[in-house]
Amino acid sequence: MKKDIIVVGGGCIGLMSAYCLVKSGRSVTVIEKNDITNGTSFGNAGLLSAFKKAPLSTPGAISDTLKLMLKGESPASVHPTFDLHLYKWLLKFAASSTEARLKRTLALFERYGQISLDMYESMVKDDGMDFHFCKDGLLMIYTEQKTFDEKAAHCNNPDAYEILSKERTKEYMPILNEKVIGSILLKENGHVDPGEFMLELKKFLQNKGVEFLLNEEVTKLEFSGSKVSKIHTNKDSYEAETFILSTGANDTLAKQAKNRFMMTPAKGYSITFKMDEALKPKTSSLFADLFIAMTPRRHTVRMTSKLELGTTNSNIIRKQIDSIHKNLSLYTNDFVKEDMVEWTGFRPLTPNDIPILGFDENYDNLVHATGLGWLGITFAPAIGKIIGDVVTVDKKNATNIDILLFSAFYQG
Ligand SMILES: Cc1cc2nc3c(=O)[nH]c(=O)nc-3n(C[C@H](O)[C@H](O)[C@H](O)COP(=O)(O)OP(=O)(O)OC[C@H]3O[C@@H](n4cnc5c(N)ncnc54)[C@H](O)[C@@H]3O)c2cc1C
CATH class of the missing domain: 3.50.50.60 (FAD/NAD(P)-binding domain)
Known part of the structure; x- marks a missing residue:
């Protein structure tokens, strides 16, 4: 039929x-x-991050990534490939990273982010679903003074932003060490447990x-x-x-x-583990300079990172997992991660x-x-x-x- x-x-x-x-x-x-x-x-981070968070195709994205590559901390990598489509995608990505496009994309993100938040809320209240929906902001953590100062200079709206000192940031994420500069809470965002x-x-x-x-x-x-x-x-x-x-x-x-379509698979990793409840981040958090997210969940914490282009191989590459742990350890004190579960997935990524x-x-x-x-x-x-x-x-x-x-x- x-x-x-x-x-x-x-x-x-x-x-x-x-x-x-x-x-x-x-x-x-x-x-x-x-x-x-x-x-x-x-297996993703579950961030609901439509508000005040720059898109990937943002002015400076390429130069910032190159700088991180030189420091060995870059989350992004491109596998050598003969696939011309990927090179066209990269050119389009570079061409899309303009101020004019950024302004429009941020406005669109807020429009569809608000519709989504309202619908998530209604699925919980009216449909009786329960998926750890939290509307408690996204903490952007900065490890570079220059980027922190540049961002903080534009955060004038107290309904949308709270600028936090190093000490206040540590209250949100007790594992942080002295190298962290500060953070900005993007108050309108939230997170869910995606699974x-x-x-x-x-x-x-x-x-x-x-x-x-x-x-x-x-x-x-x-x-x-x-x-x-x-x-x-x-x-x-x-x-x-x-x-x-x-x-x-x-x-x-x-x-x-x-x-x-101008779309390419962008491989990412997550690592989900148990940790001391007292040390867990108080809300979803993103190391802005490192592209590592940490999301508190009911019984665990999930870290996500990496953006690999030019591959469809879903295997876990040990070097990538090690590099996530290493980059995080630069800005955190030692803490115990128990029962770690490693995972990979592919973002369906368009260049704009x-x-x-x-x-x-x-x-x-x-x-x-x-x-x-x-x-x-x-x-x-x-x-x-x-x-x-x-x-x-x-x-x-x-x-x-x-x-x-x-x-x-x-x-x-
Ligand atoms: C590491 C990582 C972290 C992320 N963090 C976040 C985050 O914090 N917040 C956020 O908003 N997004 C995040 N994302 C992105 C988000 O996970 C994806 O955008 C989203 O899951 C894509 O959903 P989708 O339904 O389009 O694709 P998928 O979830 O991939 O679903 C597509 C489905 O189609 C099925 N399928 C494919 N081909 C066929 C076929 N021929 N026949 C039948 N079935 C088929 C597949 O099996 C799959 O189940 C993250 C992604 C990654 C990798």
Whole structure:
């Protein structure tokens, strides 16, 4: 029987799209090649960091990274590759790192960050989900006097910022040593436990009648004229009115529909461990000069870092894990990390922090929802809403204001 909507990919973007579609009365099937327990939407830092936090493509990003590379502390690396697409991506990244673009991106982040925060709040209050949703700010920790002074000079709004001395910063993160300069609390941000969020959302969707086909990989899209007529998996084939591709950093299916999006997988690491409760960070924290995040969770703490381009190998590389520990140890006193769990995942990264959202330009019943890069958890609820609206209300990209503002189809 022909299905109504098939969502391919059960990460946070696919599940939030399913959430909004099912709330609009649509019938949804999610097809996921794994079992929704450990993908990129699970092992990330869980920061909700849309407010006052510079995007990746920001003026000075390249020179700052080069400086860190020289000091051996850089989180970013590019593997040698013959893939021309990556070099085009890097050029586009450099071209996007302008003041004008930064101003617009920050405004868009606040718009979709606020929609997301409100939706997270409603999922907790109205839908009864519990995923350790905390709206207690993001602490940006500085280890360089110059960067701290430059940032602090612009933090005049007391509703959005609190500038903290070294001593006050240590109250937030007791493990810090004397080398830390100070910090700025970005008050409007928050964090969740992404794994708990994914499992709670899946449970909610199952209760609402969403069908989950797990451990089933979509291998082929079949086309007829301007439509996707069928999809084939390793187990079966299915017809549907509408197909949504939310396959994260994997663009294999989008390519079958003749798309070559400006998106690249950016590998990152997380290390989750138990530590002395008294020493745990009091809120989610980010070492601004090192790109290492530390998020307090119910029973553990999670560190995340690294941004590797030019690889799709998901293996844990020991050198990278060691370098995260080493870089952190430069600014912290010794502390015990117990029961460490190491993990890697791939951010679906566009060169200008603008996602790929909306109807395909060649096939009328195919919708894309990817490219959320390092901010998928931050924006997942807003993206679900945009996808829900464009599929059920607007039915085309050009009449949906959010697609016009925040999709690479218009802002690429
Ligand atoms: C180290 C690290 C830290 C991060 N920290 C944060 C953070 O603090 N805050 C934040 O907002 N974001 C963060 N992110 C980014 C965030 O995790 C991603 O943006 C987000 O998870 C992407 O979600 P997605 O649904 O697009 O993709 P995914 O979570 O990758 O989901 C895509 C799903 O599609 C499935 N799939 C792919 N192909 C097929 C197919 N052919 N058939 C069936 N299924 C398929 C995959 O198995 C996968 O489950 C971080 C990422 C990393 C790597």
